[in-house]
Amino acid sequence: MTRASIPSRRRLLALVPAAALALTLTACGSDAAPVVSADPSAALDTETTLTFWTWAPNIEKTVALFEKKYPKVKVNVVNAGQSAAEYTKLQTAVKAGSGGPDVAQVEYFALPELALSKRLVNLKEYGAAALEPKFTASAWSQVAVADGVYAVPQDTGPMAMFYNKKILDELKIEPPKTWAEFETAAVKIKESDPKRFITSIDPGDAGGVDSLIWQAGGRPFQQKDASSVSVNLQDPGAKKAADMWTSLINRKLVDTAPGWTNEWWQSMGSGQYAMWIIGAWAPGNIGSTIPETAKDWRAAPIPQWNAGDTVSSENGGSAVAVPTSSKNKAAAAAFAIWLNSDPEAVRSLSANGLFPATTELLKDPAFLDQPVAGLGGQKANQVFADSSAGVGKGWQYLPYQLYANSVFKDTVGPNISTDINTGLTAWQKRITDYGNQQGFKVTAP
Amino acid sequence: MSTTHPPAQSTPARPTSRSRPVPRSGRIGHGSFGYVFFAPFLVVFVIGIAAPLGYAAYLSFFQDRLVGGNVFVGFDNYTRALGDELFRAGLWRVTLFLLVQVPVMLALALLAALAIDSGRLRWPALFRIGIFVPYAVPAVVASLMWGYLYGDRFGLIRQIGDALHVDVPRLLSESWMLASIGNVVTWEFVGYNMLILYAALRTVPQELYEAAEVDGAGELRKAWSIKLPALRPALALATVFSIIGTFQLFNEPNVMQSLAPDVISTSYTPNMYAFNLAFNGQQFNYSAAVAVVLGGVTAVVAYAVQARSMRKEQSL
Numbered sequence: 001m002t003r004a005s006i007p008s009r010r011r012l013l014a015l016v017p018a019a020a021l022a023l024t025l026t027a028c029g030s031d032a033a034p035v036v037s038a039d040p041s042a043a044l045d046t047e048t049t050l051t052f053w054t055w056a057p058n059i060e061k062t063v064a065l066f067e068k069k070y071p072k073v074k075v076n077v078v079n080a081g082q083s084a085a086e087y088t089k090l091q092t093a094v095k096a097g098s099g100g101p102d103v104a105q106v107e108y109f110a111l112p113e114l115a116l117s118k119r120l121v122n123l124k125e126y127g128a129a130a131l132e133p134k135f136t137a138s139a140w141s142q143v144a145v146a147d148g149v150y151a152v153p154q155d156t157g158p159m160a161m162f163y164n165k166k167i168l169d170e171l172k173i174e175p176p177k178t179w180a181e182f183e184t185a186a187v188k189i190k191e192s193d194p195k196r197f198i199t200s201i202d203p204g205d206a207g208g209v210d211s212l213i214w215q216a217g218g219r220p221f222q223q224k225d226a227s228s229v230s231v232n233l234q235d236p237g238a239k240k241a242a243d244m245w246t247s248l249i250n251r252k253l254v255d256t257a258p259g260w261t262n263e264w265w266q267s268m269g270s271g272q273y274a275m276w277i278i279g280a281w282a283p284g285n286i287g288s289t290i291p292e293t294a295k296d297w298r299a300a301p302i303p304q305w306n307a308g309d310t311v312s313s314e315n316g317g318s319a320v321a322v323p324t325s326s327k328n329k330a331a332a333a334a335f336a337i338w339l340n341s342d343p344e345a346v347r348s349l350s351a352n353g354l355f356p357a358t359t360e361l362l363k364d365p366a367f368l369d370q371p372v373a374g375l376g377g378q379k380a381n382q383v384f385a386d387s388s389a390g391v392g393k394g395w396q397y398l399p400y401q402l403y404a405n406s407v408f409k410d411t412v413g414p415n416i417s418t419d420i421n422t423g424l425t426a427w428q429k430r431i432t433d434y435g436n437q438q439g440f441k442v443t444a445p
Numbered sequence: 446m447s448t449t450h451p452p453a454q455s456t457p458a459r460p461t462s463r464s465r466p467v468p469r470s471g472r473i474g475h476g477s478f479g480y481v482f483f484a485p486f487l488v489v490f491v492i493g494i495a496a497p498l499g500y501a502a503y504l505s506f507f508q509d510r511l512v513g514g515n516v517f518v519g520f521d522n523y524t525r526a527l528g529d530e531l532f533r534a535g536l537w538r539v540t541l542f543l544l545v546q547v548p549v550m551l552a553l554a555l556l557a558a559l560a561i562d563s564g565r566l567r568w569p570a571l572f573r574i575g576i577f578v579p580y581a582v583p584a585v586v587a588s589l590m591w592g593y594l595y596g597d598r599f600g601l602i603r604q605i606g607d608a609l610h611v612d613v614p615r616l617l618s619e620s621w622m623l624a625s626i627g628n629v630v631t632w633e634f635v636g637y638n639m640l641i642l643y644a645a646l647r648t649v650p651q652e653l654y655e656a657a658e659v660d661g662a663g664e665l666r667k668a669w670s671i672k673l674p675a676l677r678p679a680l681a682l683a684t685v686f687s688i689i690g691t692f693q694l695f696n697e698p699n700v701m702q703s704l705a706p707d708v709i710s711t712s713y714t715p716n717m718y719a720f721n722l723a724f725n726g727q728q729f730n731y732s733a734a735v736a737v738v739l740g741g742v743t744a745v746v747a748y749a750v751q752a753r754s755m756r757k758e759q760s761l
Contacts, residue, residue, distance in 0.1 A: 088724040117511060117727070204706025227512040258706050263596045400511060406711055406725035413707035414619070434726065439512030 043330035044070045050332055053080040053090065054105035056154070056318065057284060058352035062345050066338060073331055075103075083107060087114070087402055090323060094119045100325040102332040106151055107318050108142040109207065109397045109405065112223065114321070115150040116399040121322040122148035126333035134341050138391040139357040143319050146226065151319030152340040155354035157279025158387035159211055159302045159312050162286070165376075166296040167196075167274045175300040179244060182303045186253035189274050197252075199275040200267070201245055202259035203416040206408035207315055208278070209241075214313035214395050216241040216305060220428075221398045228441035229398055231431050233424040235445075240305070242420040249417055256416045269293050277302060279315030280384035284353035287374030299372075299380040301387060312390040317357070355384055362388060400438060404431045505734035511727070522734035531712035532735055536742065538623065539714050543691045546627040551683060553631065554638035555676070559668055561639075562646040573643070577636035584633060588700035591629045592617075596704070617705040626697050634690070638683045645679035646672060681754035685747045692743040695720065715739045 052075050063075045080086045087110055093100030114120050128149040132140050139153035171192050176182040186198035202208050218237025222230045248254040257264050267273050269290035287294045320336040339345050350356045361367050362385045371377035398404055407430045412423030435442035505522050509515040557576050561569045594601045595616040606613030616625045657667050695716040702709040712718035723732035
């Protein structure tokens with residue numbers, strides 16, 4: 001883990017206080033700090049103003065805890081847009097060399113691209129490597145890109161099946177445990193009311209389909225080395241998932257309305273959709289967008305391909321990174337580390353709706369037994385924690401996943417209601433063409 | 446305001462200073478003085494328009510790859526743009542839009558301008574402002590609003606159709622999307638074009654109408670023989686504006702993309718394509734080339750229309 005990236009004694013010294021900060025997690029650690037340029041804890045003792053781009057809900061509350069603890073550092077929280085909207089601004093600002101933040105929220109799928117194009121600081125230089133044991137393996141594997149550590153995991157989105165208990169009770173359906181049962185339930189739901197669907201697939205959201213492929217065992221994107229990648233959106237897992245959903249969509253058991261629109265939430269709220277298969281971050285959105293019916297929703301494990309398995313995947317989830325254009329890298333790194341690994345901070349993040357990425361909190365009984373407000377008080381964290389433990393290993397994103405995801409709607413989108421496999425093949429072609437243009441060696445195994 | 450005391454410094458020196466022999470470096474001084482007035486515009490023009498255009502053109506001759514870095518590629522980006530099917534499809538789509546939407550919009554604007562100018566309307570000012578108000582609504586808001594109305598399940602249009610047992614087509618589907626966007630753009634810009642035309646109508650001297658009435662011309666005849674010819678330059682102007690606007694179509698489809706991501710691709714219009722190339726694909730160089738080609742096409746079409754209408758003007 002600590003490889004060649006520590007060339008000198010000076011660097012090594014810089015690691016000491018950072019590790020102290022990360023492991024003792026309470027003291028500010030400045031007493032032990034030798035004066036080195038990349039010393040994060042000393043940076044927290046200097047008057048600094050950090051700009052933090054994020055769209056995480058209620059993050060100000062956790063930031064306030066930080067400012068209380070390190071009164072010399074002021075953090076400006078700015079919502080610069082969500083997901084792709086933020087990355088667009090971030091990439092442009094870093095390219096321009098000014099106007100960017102010191103700290104930025106970045107989803108896992110976008111990290112390899114931003115890291116590879118040198119938009120982000122390698123946090124190994126600030127001692128982040130020592131944090132590895134604190135985080136779940138899947139979260140850590142997604143921030144450890146090409147021998148570096150380019151962000152600190154903030155939250156994860158282990159997949160779960162959210163269902164409208166009222167509808168299932170009314171139709172006497174048990175929450176399906178396998179995809180076969182899911183299909184049977186879908187038929188029953190349709191028979192009860194032709195306007196009802198068991199769920200919907202968003203024709204514009206690459207992440208949602210990725211998660212389903214991931215759970216089915218597909219690993220379509222692999223980076224082999226710095227300049228070669230392989231793409232196979234027709235591997236057995238991808239095909240298995242695409243076949244099943246195509247069949248459900250063709251039989252009008254699953255809707256294909258674009259997600260997150262007003263109409264889509266209306267369908268969720270009015271009982272036209274019985275389920276939503278998505279990351280553990282969903283309860284917050286259910287609670288805030290359809291408060292009237294939020295109490296009807298419950299969480300259950302994602303259906304399995306083989307009865308008795310506990311295979312899961314992730315959807316969404318973010319990490320916190322330091323762009324290379326920051327003028328306060330040491331302080332920014334220290335802030336990012338504290339925000340996401342200090343137990344007090346992590347509890348605060350979790351209390352404000354983010355699903356934790358740290359193993360300690362995931363095992364904490366107080367966390368596991370906490371009723372989730374958005375789900376009628378269900379102790380749903382147990383479901384999510386089990387899902388987190390079952391996340392399939394080896395998933396990777398492309399070093400240009402931002403582009404890839406942006407053309408998902410151009411390729412899979414128009415084919416969503418005929419054959420998803422056709423769409424995936426078209427998507428693969430676009431991804432391959434782009435990769436070749438960008439100088440990658442793209443192979444399809 | 447209330448200066449009671451007499452103007453104390455009405456300097457007597459003034460006439461003498463004026464009659465002071467001016468060094469006759471004459472015409473050159475005169476000419477270069479003009480540049481002083483011109484300078485503020487020039488500075489803004491260079492910084493705001495010429496320099497970015499030049500920079501975009503410069504960028505378009507390079508390729509900055511994720512692997513391999515930045516290299517000079519000559520006209521590679523341009524040859525790629527000319528053969529790019531996505532770009533061509535987008536260009537064809539806005540051309541189709543241009544051929545249908547612009548005539549419809551201008552016809553409606555013309556009708557409105559003539560109606561208001563006819564003096565037969567009860568409250569002409571109310572009509573004028575009422576038709577113009579949509580122009581004051583930001584395009585993003587307008588597209589969102591219409592997007593909700595178009596909605597396939599809970600949209601107002603669908604609900605009215607259901608109530609009347611009329612089968613409303615799916616307005617956000619592939620076959621209807623361009624028409625739906627055309628409707629939004631028409632709604633936004635009829636008022637603006639109406640104002641251009643109406644302003645032109647107001648410049649027609651009243652005597653012409655009086656003379657026509659003496660000759661026994663009715664309102665229709667006046668509209669046909671006086672107003673329409675008088676409107677020709679204004680119509681040409683509105684047409685050129687509309688052509689430029691159409692080729693740059695961006696806001697409306699970009700907003701509606703979230704409502705119909707499976708219909709509106711990232712290359713739906715050339716401008717969207719250029720935007721997405723640059724900001725989602727980090728292909729700034731290729732995007733610059735696409736933008737330059739698009740700018741060229743727009744300039745050629747707009748110029749052709751203008752030249753044609755001017756030739757007609759002269760032949761009259």
